[in-house]
Amino acid sequence: MENGEVWNNDSITNHLDNVILRKPNPKRINTIEIIEIKIANRTAWIAYQNYATFSSDNKIIRKAHWLESATAILTENGWKLDMLHSTRIKMNKTIFSSALAGVPQKVTRRGW
Numbered sequence: 001m002e003n004g005e006v007w008n009n010d011s012i013t014n015h016l017d018n019v020i021l022r023k024p025n026p027k028r029i030n031t032i033e034i035i036e037i038k039i040a041n042r043t044a045w046i047a048y049q050n051y052a053t054f055s056s057d058n059k060i061i062r063k064a065h066w067l068e069s070a071t072a073i074l075t076e077n078g079w080k081l082d083m084l085h086s087t088r089i090k091m092n093k094t095i096f097s098s099a100l101a102g103v104p105q106k107v108t109r110r111g112w
Contacts, residue, residue, distance in 0.1 A: 042074040065089040
């Protein structure tokens with residue numbers, strides 16, 4: 001799920017194909033901050049903050065932030081993703097980053 005919309009393999013493929021066609025393609029760097037991981041029997045669950053920075057010509061052109069969770073199931077062939085949920089976080093909200101030692105920082109959209 002992405003912001004309340006159910007995605008399947010076809011919708012993911014179509015989205016990625018459209019992204020690749022956009023030129024120029026910005027450089028994207030993601031940073032993940034783990035909130036919690038739980039493993040019980042053959043099921044795993046993770047919740048995390050996902051931050052992305054998009055840049056072009058060494059200039060940041062956009063930032064994005066998602067709150068995400070996923071489940072995986074242990075099969076005979078290893079761990080297989082069962083479900084991924086993603087909620088976009090508006091960048092004008094106060095964000096708590098572990099890198100900032102719990103000090104709230106106001107992030108305001110300015111042309112991102």
